[in-house]
Amino acid sequence: MKEIITAQRNFFNTHATKNLHFRRKQLKILQQALEKNESLLHEAIYRDFKKSEFDNYTTELSLLYKDIKEARSNIFKWARTKPVSISILNFPASSYIIPEPLGVCLVIGAWNYPYQLSFAPVIAAIAAGNTVILKPSELPSNTAAAMAKIVKENFDPAYFTVVEGGVEEIQELLKQKFDKIFFTGSTKVGKIVYKAAAENLTPVTLELGGKSPAIVTENCNLKVSVRRLVWGKFLNAGQTCIAPDYVLVHKSIEQKFLERAKEEIISQHFAFENDNYLQIINDDNFERLTKMLVPEKIYYGGQTHKETRYIQPTIMQNVTMDDAVMKEEIFGPILPVLTYETIEEAIAKVNSLPKPLSCYLFTKSSSIKKKILKEISFGGGAINETVMHISNSNLPFGGVGQSGIGNYHGEAGFKAFTHYKSVMDKPTWLDPSIRYYPHTPFRLKLMRWFLKF
Numbered sequence: 001m002k003e004i005i006t007a008q009r010n011f012f013n014t015h016a017t018k019n020l021h022f023r024r025k026q027l028k029i030l031q032q033a034l035e036k037n038e039s040l041l042h043e044a045i046y047r048d049f050k051k052s053e054f055d056n057y058t059t060e061l062s063l064l065y066k067d068i069k070e071a072r073s074n075i076f077k078w079a080r081t082k083p084v085s086i087s088i089l090n091f092p093a094s095s096y097i098i099p100e101p102l103g104v105c106l107v108i109g110a111w112n113y114p115y116q117l118s119f120a121p122v123i124a125a126i127a128a129g130n131t132v133i134l135k136p137s138e139l140p141s142n143t144a145a146a147m148a149k150i151v152k153e154n155f156d157p158a159y160f161t162v163v164e165g166g167v168e169e170i171q172e173l174l175k176q177k178f179d180k181i182f183f184t185g186s187t188k189v190g191k192i193v194y195k196a197a198a199e200n201l202t203p204v205t206l207e208l209g210g211k212s213p214a215i216v217t218e219n220c221n222l223k224v225s226v227r228r229l230v231w232g233k234f235l236n237a238g239q240t241c242i243a244p245d246y247v248l249v250h251k252s253i254e255q256k257f258l259e260r261a262k263e264e265i266i267s268q269h270f271a272f273e274n275d276n277y278l279q280i281i282n283d284d285n286f287e288r289l290t291k292m293l294v295p296e297k298i299y300y301g302g303q304t305h306k307e308t309r310y311i312q313p314t315i316m317q318n319v320t321m322d323d324a325v326m327k328e329e330i331f332g333p334i335l336p337v338l339t340y341e342t343i344e345e346a347i348a349k350v351n352s353l354p355k356p357l358s359c360y361l362f363t364k365s366s367s368i369k370k371k372i373l374k375e376i377s378f379g380g381g382a383i384n385e386t387v388m389h390i391s392n393s394n395l396p397f398g399g400v401g402q403s404g405i406g407n408y409h410g411e412a413g414f415k416a417f418t419h420y421k422s423v424m425d426k427p428t429w430l431d432p433s434i435r436y437y438p439h440t441p442f443r444l445k446l447m448r449w450f451l452k453f
């Protein structure tokens with residue numbers, strides 16, 4: 001580990017990565033490598049948890065291609081030195097901000113969107129001019145191996161490399177000094193990473209999880225709302241950090257909501273026999289999820305199959321905040337439905353839990369929309385939609401409180417891997433003595449006047 005980091009630090013110190021053409025070229029190399037290896041990437045992810053080519057393209061690779069394209073087109077704008085105004089006190093100086101890369105960065109990925117969550121931060125790090133060590137999640141072992149192979153074939157490890165392995169390897173990595181750590185994963189492991197980073201005062205971005213609510217009011221467009229909600233929930237078999245974790249539906253439409261949700265699951269064909277639906281990533285998660293199922297509360301679904309790690313898309317009704325399914329992030333295909341009678345009650349329920357990564361509201365009421373946006377704190381979210389806010393790279397993506405620190409995507413990603421160096425640049429032809437000692441009442445008077453501007 002030490003050798004890799006030293007090699008990367010030496011390479012960073014050559015200043016080669018500060019050249020914007022160099023960065024654009026590296027992004028192009030990554031794009032071509034991904035394109036060339038699409039079938040390898042598809043096969044690996046299918047073997048890991050039965051993710052289809054359609055889902056792999058739409059929720060992983062296409063987002064990476066878009067990120068690369070956007071970074072390549074905007075890099076000159078994002079990396080530009082930006083002049084800022086000065087006060088009269090500093091006349092005739094100029095002031096400017098120089099975006100500079102941080103140095104050697106560690107990116108730790110989560111397993112649920114293994115390509116996207118590993119390479120998207122890498123793209124941002126490269127665009128910002130850093131060197132990168134990527135540690136993908138070890139759970140989907142085939143995708144981790146595919147990424148390691150592709151990176152090894154296309155990049156000098158002194159610039160960008162993949163370290164495979166599990167907890168032991170990460171712990172070893174975390175003992176080293178980095179200039180930035182970008183972590184995606186659970187809040188529990190986020191705390192471990194944050195503590196390790198504190199030893200070296202390394203800046204971090206922590207992309208964590210949480211229980212993201214969906215609030216459905218009585219005056220929403222129920223058909224479209226449920227369709228979008230069911231899609232966002234059962235996409236990736238519910239193993240999505242921004243999936244609606246639970247639904248708060250107005251009591252008056254509870255039955256209609258449940259019926260429609262069931263119809264939607266059936267009509268969107270979330271079934272194991274086809275490739276619309278995924279496996280649970282491993283046995284531990286399968287066990288964890290099946291423990292949340294309470295037979296008498298299952299409205300629809302509930303079938304499980306241990307050998308194939310299959311959990312049928314499941315709707316639970318009459319759920320309360322005391323049920324096991326409400327005690328932790330679900331991260332699987334179980335949708336608990338809770339009810340509320342006043343919007344204040346719904347808000348209070350959401351606010352009784354840690355600040356979520358996402359929040360979704362389905363309503364036609366602009367006053368409720370305003371109230372929710374004002375009274376619930378969340379990382380990012382959507383009105384009358386789920387998940388899709390992630391696809392707009394103009395929206396910084398990240399959590400708040402327990403759901404994360406910092407954000408990325410688009411220019412926000414560039415900023416996450418950049419230090420903004422502030423400089424005042426002064427000529428010497430004018431040097432008024434007003435600020436120098438000895439001070440006099442007259443100088444103080446002048447100062448009082450100057451400092452107004």
Ligand code: NAD
Nearest residue numbers: 109110111136137167170184185186189207208209210241
């Ligand atoms: P995880 O925290 O178990 O693992 C994430 C990474 O941490 C992996 O690379 C893993 O190898 C490493 N790790 C695991 N245990 C560790 C330890 N003791 N010390 C150091 N490193 C360790 O998370 P996960 O299971 O991969 O992903 C699920 C979680 O991630 C969910 O909470 C989900 O909401 C969250 N998530 C967040 C985002 C986001 O963008 N905010 C995206 C995807 C997943």
